[in-house]
Amino acid sequence: MRCNLKRIGAAVALTMLVCFSTAHAQDAFEDEKGDSSIFLKDGGGFAHVNVSDTSVKLGHIFERTDKNYFFGFEVTGKLSGDFASLFESHKPSPEAKFNAFIGRKFLFSKKPNDQPTKGPLTDDWLTFRMGYRRARYKLLDEGNTFANQVRKQSFDGFSAIVAYNAQFKSKSDFVWFPAQFKSQIGLNFFTRSNVGQGDKNFEPGVGLFFSKEGAPTRVIGGISISLRDGKARVGLVAGYNF
Numbered sequence: 001m002r003c004n005l006k007r008i009g010a011a012v013a014l015t016m017l018v019c020f021s022t023a024h025a026q027d028a029f030e031d032e033k034g035d036s037s038i039f040l041k042d043g044g045g046f047a048h049v050n051v052s053d054t055s056v057k058l059g060h061i062f063e064r065t066d067k068n069y070f071f072g073f074e075v076t077g078k079l080s081g082d083f084a085s086l087f088e089s090h091k092p093s094p095e096a097k098f099n100a101f102i103g104r105k106f107l108f109s110k111k112p113n114d115q116p117t118k119g120p121l122t123d124d125w126l127t128f129r130m131g132y133r134r135a136r137y138k139l140l141d142e143g144n145t146f147a148n149q150v151r152k153q154s155f156d157g158f159s160a161i162v163a164y165n166a167q168f169k170s171k172s173d174f175v176w177f178p179a180q181f182k183s184q185i186g187l188n189f190f191t192r193s194n195v196g197q198g199d200k201n202f203e204p205g206v207g208l209f210f211s212k213e214g215a216p217t218r219v220i221g222g223i224s225i226s227l228r229d230g231k232a233r234v235g236l237v238a239g240y241n242f
Contacts, residue, residue: 056076058076073101075098076099108166183214
């Protein structure tokens with residue numbers, strides 16, 4: 001399969017069009033080889049171009065918001081010819097994959113409208129997928145005559161994957177106490193996220209805190225600044241330890 005520069009531009013444009021036109025499109029959580037352990041469930045069509053792997057992936061996820069199940073498919077094809085020579089020094093062997101999958105949502109979590117205020121688990125889903133792939137390689141057989149040493153051969157493979165994914169609320173804190181202040185002044189770098197809830201957010205921040213001498217965990221007071229939805233939020237804290 002050959003692909004010129006015009007086709008590359010069309011593929012990239014298609015990727016942007018499909019991914020941005022669906023609010024819940026599949027995300028490209030994959031490495032340079034196109035592998036991933038994350039299987040998303042939100043409905044919509046998607047198209048990905050993996051430059052390092054020289055591959056294109058197309059698919060669609062069918063989902064009803066009033067149901068707890070979803071299903072879909074994806075087709076992946078290796079690119080060769082002009083596309084590969086543009087980014088790599090060698091041309092990969094063409095390969096095609098087809099996956100079909102079905103999944104179940106909210107096994108141990110609740111729906112967004114029924115989400116409890118407490119608890120770390122915000123969303124979870126179980127996915128079962130079956131796949132078929134075919135690759136065509138050029139093989140060298142030195143035992144044949146020179147004209148027949150190179151031959152093409154196809155290889156077929158099947159796969160079955162059961163994957164469980166979950167979303168959790170996330171909080172992280174890193175506190176640094178400079179030695180010259182005898183552990184009385186601490187800098188707190190933190191993040192807060194709530195990606196599984198309806199009001200998704202990611203909130204980075206920094207704080208300056210004062211503690212008792214020799215007791216860094218006994219905070220007397222401090223101030224923190226965080227960024228959420230493009231707006232700065234300031235927090236003040238005062239402590240009394242006994």
